[in-house]
Amino acid sequence: MKDFILKRMAAIILPFICVYGFYVILHGHVSPGGSFAGGIIVGLSLIAYSTIYGIAKGRAKLPEKVLVWTESYGTLWYGLMGMVGIVKGVPFLANKLAGVNLGNPGTLSSGGLISLIGFGVGIRVASTMVTLFFTMMEE
Amino acid sequence: MKELFGKLIMNYPYFAAAILFMIGALTVLTRSDLLKKLIGINIMESAIFLIxxxxxxxxxxxxxxxxxxxxxxxxxxxxPSALMLTGIVVSVSVTAFALALIVRLHRAYGTIDLQRIAELRSEVAMDDSNHHT
Amino acid sequence: MTATIIPDLPVFVVIAPLFVAFVLPTFARRMRLVEALVILVGILGFLGALYLASLVFAQKGSPLIYSLGGWQAPWGIELKAGNLGALFLLVVTGVSLPVSLFAKGNLAQEVGGKERSARFYVLYLLLGGALAGMAVTNDLFNVFVLVEVVTLSCCGLVSARNHPRAAEAAFKYLIMATLGSTLVMGGIGFIYMITGHLNMEFAARELASIWQHSPHVVWMALSFILVGFGVKAAVFPLHVWLPDAHSTAPSPASAILSGLAVKGYLICLLKFLYNVFGSALMQEFAVDRILVLAGAVAIIAGSILALSQDELKRRLAYSTVAQVGYIVLGLGLLNRQGLAGTLFYLASHAVIKSTLFLAAGAIIAATGKKKVSELSGIGRKMPLTMAAFTIGSLGLIGLPLFSGFVGKWYLLLGSIETGKPLPTVVVIAGSILCATYLLPVIRRAYFEPAPDTTNADWQDPQDPGFSQKLALILLAAIVVLLGVVPGPLLELAKRAAAELLLLQ
Known part of the structure; x- marks a missing residue:
């Protein structure tokens, strides 16, 4: 009962922090921040969850296997997005050259593949931060 | 002379970086505490980021x-700012890795002082050789 | 399919190992699959490098240039597979394939458990990818990132064994190496500040026209880069981390660290010195003389230090310090013969040192003995391993018909061409010193009787298993092959040297 306020507040705030992190990840090309900063925000929201509700509960939500998978396939996602260019016959990581429609400047779609690539990187950064946290706490 | 001082003051970030770099290098090279060495490395890296x-x-x-x-x-x-973001990521990973190593060393030797570790290790080595003969 | 892959080959050799490394942790338990993937990547990488080398060879001079994302040179990141890149790619893939075959044998025992050996392979592939990246990169900041990837994965490999000494060696290595890469990053910062370019060619062009306006910044950049890579490549007074790190790592890791990682840093140093600063600027700032002097000191001091080591792997680690001296000395000769010799020597040393470390690892795994003085009679117990060791040693000493000879011969020609006595004398003296610390091992192994086999802690040692034998045979065969038919590789080295010195 003693952490009542903390837990209630966290329950209200943490989802928004997490969503904000994804917002920063996806809007890296039109606003300050980007996949690394956004990934850190997502990771920190998860770390805050585990510190407030206890490591065991955090671990139950994010078992090691899940973290390993997001970490590995987040990066592989980056590689696959890079391969779009190669499949289309233009260099690795090509964006406009690969025929991706770049919409109006200043909007989310104006980055083409960048926000998709950033999504993979952000997920990887978030899960790395969480893995580091758990490793340090469980040592 | 006045012009020279003017130039020096105008370029203060570089002097701050040089001073930081020297503080960091001195910490790395002279302290035998592993954590302090790591902090020294981080200070050095910040100096380069600043440059x-x-x-x-x-x-x-x-x-x-x-x-x-x-x-x-x-x-x-x-x-340069974008590049330094990469630099910071690298420095974070170096720090995390070094901390993990420090934890391992502390568990094995019970201390994080490099000199003390060297002493303990030579004692262990002597014990080993005695044991074999 | 092939038509689409070939133009993208320079990027594939770099990203293929990296991305396999990233997905490897998800099936860490299935060891067979992990090993098969690692070896498959190794084979594909080697074939890719061979094909790339043949393309470069056929094109006579014009390198393959690849712009990532389609952004052209001054804006985008460029990969460039010229003569130098193709040569180093061949070395990286050619050495790491046999080493991964060797690791398949008894890695789990050496690092303690399957989980740990899966992690070992992750780091191993990261290291391979980053080294391949060093070979083809043409961007200053890319060099820094790759250097850091190599450093971190090397430290991980050093600490792979579950032993406090390994952790200690890894920590020492990490601190020294990070110090070095911080200096390198500073050097890159200074170059960027005065030239405004990160692409090597553009930076070099800019630097050649403006260096007189800010010679002090060029001095700073040069000294930061020399000392930074000096620490990382273990040039003599800065080598203190190397013997611990290379001798405590698991044997496949020692082989790859001594054989390839150090070479990667030297290739980066070479790219900075010749592709960015250029040979004219090197002469202007006396860098060539500094390099020759540092190399000479390293050869003599490293050999003498190696002579006093009784632990076999430590002796080999100190020998790496001496051999790095040869390469650094060769970088300062500034003539075509000398530079070609350096590049060939770099390649041959990578193969030879891996052979020696793997053979030493096999001996240590079979006997449990780490010291040279305890290896009496091992030559008859483990004939194949010891034969590989002998071939490696003779190659390192530089006897004719072994690969070390060709490199040393051209280094010697280059030294004579400079007209100074120091490099010539040191190159010859180094060979003699090398013989004095390696031949006793061989003499003891073959010509001294084995200790009494009834003794309890001397189990009858045998040659290692099939894949490890295959690795040793492959590497020893390359040593002999490069000594007998140095042709294509030497030609590649000569062309690269001419290109670096801006001769035609």
């Missing part, structure tokens, strides 16, 4: 965000 970012800065420039409000303004060079 890069200061090199890309333009006095009176604005952040390179394209919008109608600041069209025609002088933008600072965003590239």
């Amino acid at each position: 890069f970012v200061a090199g890309g800065n333009i006095r009176g420039g604005v952040a390179p965000l394209l919008s109608k409000a600041n069209s025609g303004a002088v933008y600072v060079n965003p590239l």
